[in-house]
Amino acid sequence: MSKIKAENVNVYYGSKQALFDVSIDIAEKEVTALIGPSGCGKSTFLRCLNRMNDVIDICRVEGSIKMDNLELNSRKLDVVRLRENVGMVFQKPNPFPKTIYENVAYGPTIHGIAQSKEEMDQIVEISLKKAALWNEVKDRLDEIGTGLSGGQQQRLCIARAISVSPEVILMDEPCSALDPIATAQIEELIDDLKKEVTIVIVTHSMSQAARVSQKTGFFHLGKLIEFGPTDKIFKNPDNQQTQDYITGRFG
Amino acid sequence: MNSFKKNLLKKRYNAERRFQWYGKIAIGLALSFLAVFMFQIFSKGYSAFQKTWIVTEVHYDKELLLIDAESPSKDDLENADYYDVAYKAMTSLDPGLPEEEDRQLIQMVSYKYEAEVKDLLLKNPDYLGKIVPIKLTASDDVDQVHKGNYPRDIPEENRRVNDYQLQIYDMLNERGDILSEFNISFFTSPDSREAELAGIASSFMGTVFSILVCLAFSFPIAVLAAIYLEEFAPKNKFTDFIEVNINNLAAVPSIVFGLLGLGVLLAVFNLPRSTPLVGGITLSLMTLPTIIIAARASLKAVPPSIREAALAMGASNMQTTMHHTVPLSMPGTLSGTIIGLAQALGETAPLILIGMVAFVNTIPGTPVDPAASLPVQIYIWSESAERGFVEKVSACIMVLLAFLILMNLAAQIVRHKFEKKWS
Numbered sequence: 001m002s003k004i005k006a007e008n009v010n011v012y013y014g015s016k017q018a019l020f021d022v023s024i025d026i027a028e029k030e031v032t033a034l035i036g037p038s039g040c041g042k043s044t045f046l047r048c049l050n051r052m053n054d055v056i057d058i059c060r061v062e063g064s065i066k067m068d069n070l071e072l073n074s075r076k077l078d079v080v081r082l083r084e085n086v087g088m089v090f091q092k093p094n095p096f097p098k099t100i101y102e103n104v105a106y107g108p109t110i111h112g113i114a115q116s117k118e119e120m121d122q123i124v125e126i127s128l129k130k131a132a133l134w135n136e137v138k139d140r141l142d143e144i145g146t147g148l149s150g151g152q153q154q155r156l157c158i159a160r161a162i163s164v165s166p167e168v169i170l171m172d173e174p175c176s177a178l179d180p181i182a183t184a185q186i187e188e189l190i191d192d193l194k195k196e197v198t199i200v201i202v203t204h205s206m207s208q209a210a211r212v213s214q215k216t217g218f219f220h221l222g223k224l225i226e227f228g229p230t231d232k233i234f235k236n237p238d239n240q241q242t243q244d245y246i247t248g249r250f251g
Numbered sequence: 252m253n254s255f256k257k258n259l260l261k262k263r264y265n266a267e268r269r270f271q272w273y274g275k276i277a278i279g280l281a282l283s284f285l286a287v288f289m290f291q292i293f294s295k296g297y298s299a300f301q302k303t304w305i306v307t308e309v310h311y312d313k314e315l316l317l318i319d320a321e322s323p324s325k326d327d328l329e330n331a332d333y334y335d336v337a338y339k340a341m342t343s344l345d346p347g348l349p350e351e352e353d354r355q356l357i358q359m360v361s362y363k364y365e366a367e368v369k370d371l372l373l374k375n376p377d378y379l380g381k382i383v384p385i386k387l388t389a390s391d392d393v394d395q396v397h398k399g400n401y402p403r404d405i406p407e408e409n410r411r412v413n414d415y416q417l418q419i420y421d422m423l424n425e426r427g428d429i430l431s432e433f434n435i436s437f438f439t440s441p442d443s444r445e446a447e448l449a450g451i452a453s454s455f456m457g458t459v460f461s462i463l464v465c466l467a468f469s470f471p472i473a474v475l476a477a478i479y480l481e482e483f484a485p486k487n488k489f490t491d492f493i494e495v496n497i498n499n500l501a502a503v504p505s506i507v508f509g510l511l512g513l514g515v516l517l518a519v520f521n522l523p524r525s526t527p528l529v530g531g532i533t534l535s536l537m538t539l540p541t542i543i544i545a546a547r548a549s550l551k552a553v554p555p556s557i558r559e560a561a562l563a564m565g566a567s568n569m570q571t572t573m574h575h576t577v578p579l580s581m582p583g584t585l586s587g588t589i590i591g592l593a594q595a596l597g598e599t600a601p602l603i604l605i606g607m608v609a610f611v612n613t614i615p616g617t618p619v620d621p622a623a624s625l626p627v628q629i630y631i632w633s634e635s636a637e638r639g640f641v642e643k644v645s646a647c648i649m650v651l652l653a654f655l656i657l658m659n660l661a662a663q664i665v666r667h668k669f670e671k672k673w674s
Contacts, residue, residue: 052563057486083565090563094556096575106574107564160564 003028003168003198004049009063009073011044011053018044022063022224024217031190031199033209033230036219037245042202045219046170048072049200050086051079067168084111087161091173093153095145095160100137103145103156104128107164123163131159132189151182158189162197169193171201175208187212206246210234218242292652296645298398302434302447303389305360305423309340310382311372318379328373337368340385344419355415361388361447386430391446391639393420397429400638437646441612442623442631446639449632451647453611457527457622458596458654461607464531464618465595469538470588476539477546477584482572501540508536509601517605525606525621533605534595541594545587549580582669589662593655599626625651 004026011019019041026032034042044053051072053059065072072082084107095103104124107113114120124141128134133155137148145156154174161169171190175183190199190212203209209216210230217227218239226233226242237243316331323331341356341364342348348356357364364387371385372378392412395401397420407414423429440450476497484490512533516522522529553576561571602608608627615622623631629647632640 050563052559055559055562080565080567083563088559088563090556090559092556094554094560096557096560097579106561106566110564110566110570110574157560160560164565 001028002026003067004200005064005066006045006048007064007066009045009048009061009065011041011048011062012060013056014058018222019048020221020223022219024224024227026198026200027215028198029194029196030214031194031201031212032215032217033213034200034202034217034219035204035206035209035245036225038204040219041222042217042219043172046172046200046202049168049170050083050088051077052088054079084164085166086168086170087164087166088170089154089157089161089172089174092177093150093157095148095153095156097144097146099142100128100145100148100156101141104159104163107160111164113164127159127163128156130162130189130193131155132185132192133159149182151178151185154178154182154186155189158186158193162193166197168198168200171199173202173204176204183208206234218245220245292645292648296642296647296649298400299437299642299646300434301398301431302436303394303397304386304430304432305389305393306384306386306428306430307340307344308382309336309368309371309385311336311379313380315339316379323376323379325373325376328376328379331369333365333369333372337365340364340368340387344423352415355413356419359390359393359416359419361390361445363388363445363448388436388447389429391637392416393429394447395638396420397424397431398642400642437643441614442610442628443612444610446635446637446643449640449643451625451628451650452614454623454625454628454647455650456615457530457607457611457627458624460527460615460618460622461530461534461602461624462592462596464528465534465538466588466592468532469535469542469591472535473539473542473588474546474584477543477550478572478577480543481547481550482576483568497540497543501544504600505537505598506600506604508533509604511536512601512605523619523621525609525611527607527615527618527620527622527624529605530602530607530622530624531618533601534598537598537601538588538591538595541591542584542588545591546580546584549583549587550576552583553579582666585669586662586666589658589665593658593662596655596658597626597651599624599630602627603630625654 002025004024006022006024006026009019009022010017022041022045024045034046036042047053048061048065049067049072053061061073063073067086071077096106098106101124104127105114105120108120108123114123125134125138128137133152136152137143137156145153148156154177158169158174175186178186187208190201193199201209201212213230215228216230216233218225218233218237218241220241226237226239228238233242234246237246315335316333318327318331320327338353338357341360342353344356361367367387368385371383375383389397392401393416396403396412396417401412403410403417412420420429436448437450438455439452440448441453442451443449480490480493512529516529516532517524522532557575557579558571561575562568566574602624607621607623608631609621609623610631611621611623613620625647629644629651632644632647
């Protein structure tokens with residue numbers, strides 16, 4: 001089933017066009033990987049899905065992006081509500097310089113999800129457990145989140161993202177700043193999370209895309225060159241450019 | 252290695268050595284200027300923290316005090332006539348002196364000596380009818396002689412202390428009746444025309460009130476302006492224009508702000524002249540751009556990743572700013588504020604224009620009482636001819652410097668203690 005349906009999405013930074021007629025169907029409760037060389041527009045596309053491009057003054061998005069028939073690319077859309085449903089994990093771990101507890105509790109607090117302290121404690125515990133971080137931090141929830149190791153910080157950010165039970169989580173190269181062990185932990189986590197959440201992940205690592213995703217989209221120069229089941233993209237792509245990229249002939 | 256390469260290498264090392272020497276010389280020069288400056292101030296000013304007293308005896312004679320009552324009340328003591336008693340206390344130092352010459356003795360103590368005689372009795376009513384020792388503030392001339400700041404070998408007609416007074420001084424000094432104690436009154440008395448009585452209490456309080464008023468006006472306005480400009484305002488020609496103007500404002504000479512205070516605050520709004528309220532508002536005009544620039548810089552220094560994190564969690568712009576960006580920028584903003592206030596602290600010109608240069612011999616209790624300020628006090632005293640004020644100027648500079656150092660220290664502490672470390 002399709003969760004997000006993008007049609008003819010064009011993105012401009014001032015007069016420079018960054019995305020050209022991107023159309024893509026993102027399936028529910030699957031992991032969709034977006035790959036491609038640097039500057040190909042995959043992060044730009046990802047940021048259309050939770051309207052993070054709004055932050056950039058000169059950025060203009062055209063086309064239609066529908067999530068469960070809700071038009072995302074509309075002035076009338078309440079971005080605060082959208083972002084409650086579409087969480088995001090960034091390239092560099094960016095926990096708030098507050099305690100671990102406050103990091104996870106922030107989303108539920110501003111969205112009024114927890115009614116009581118007990119409920120909040122529970123949300124924090126469940127989120128940290130889902131992010132496979134609970135056992136490591138349960139005795140030091142009042143320590144500053146930025147004091148954790150890189151991998152732990154990234155899992156804290158994932159816990160923060162899932163604390164508001166979003167339907168979609170966007171991940172923008174979540175492992176690029178992490179070592180192989182932390183990367184493996186995050187990948188395992190992605191595998192667990194997809195039972196409940198739709199995940200879109202931008203990655204530079206093709207092996208990671210192959211490991212974690214069910215569908216893969218290949219971007220090049222702002223165009224979606226090929227999109228399909230991960231197996232097919234990696235074993236038998238239709239397009240010569242895709243073939244060249246995944247075999248490492250360019251990129 | 253050929254000789255050309257060797258030469259080149261040698262030149263490179265020599266150039267570096269030379270450069271390091273230039274740097275060391277520059278630092279040495281700067282430090283020696285500072286040392287000379289400090290030495291000047293301390294060597295001239297330290298004696299102002301000592302006060303000279305003349306000890307004599309006073310006879311609280313009921314008849315001379317014109318007290319009739321058997322057991323006089325507080326009011327009786329308050330209203331008694333101390334003129335004769337005080338006069339006798341001084342003239343008793345040299346009973347042989349003819350009456351027409353007695354001014355020479357009276358001149359050796361401050362003109363307030365009668366009040367000092369009165370105060371002692373009011374504090375100790377049982378002294379009535381007794382002969383007790385009393386400390387009287389020495390006149391600034393005797394004070395300077397005692398501190399060795401006054402040359403004794405110039406001809407008598409050019410000296411403010413004549414031979415007879417020196418003789419009395421030497422006699423008292425030999426008896427141990429000239430006391431030198433820590434000058435508390437320098438900190439507790441207001442300004443005075445008499446150097447021996449002048450203190451910094453009024454100007455210190457004036458400075459404190461001015462700085463508080465300045466903080467109360469400039470901090471909220473500057474922080475709100477900075478937050479709006481940095482986090483909410485659209486980036487266009489108009490906001491660029493505002494930014495340029497704020498930067499220009501920081502470079503406007505302070506006397507211009509003084510004129511503005513005079514023309515607008517005093518002339519149009521009729522605020523009370525010579526008060527810390529007007530002084531503080533005028534200073535806040537100066538401090539405003541400094542704080543805005545510091546606050547904007549520290550808002551800019553908050554990593555964008557924190558804003559993105561909050562926005563991606565569904566926080567509104569306002570929540571992102573108030574929950575994350577502003578708290579994280581506060582250490583920088585506060586230390587910028589303190590530095591801005593420290594600048595305002597040393598400002599003289601605008602305060603002179605709005606009338607805070609007036610002679611104030613009361614200690615202000617509120618920001619709407621007339622007051623001076625420390626830098627203006629320095630200016631006022633430096634205009635006075637009496638030798639006693641020379642050391643007071645230096646002492647006042649020392650107090651101002653101590654104030655400044657404390658504030659800069661506070662800025663450093665705020666910056667280091669509360670600044671968050673980024674991962």
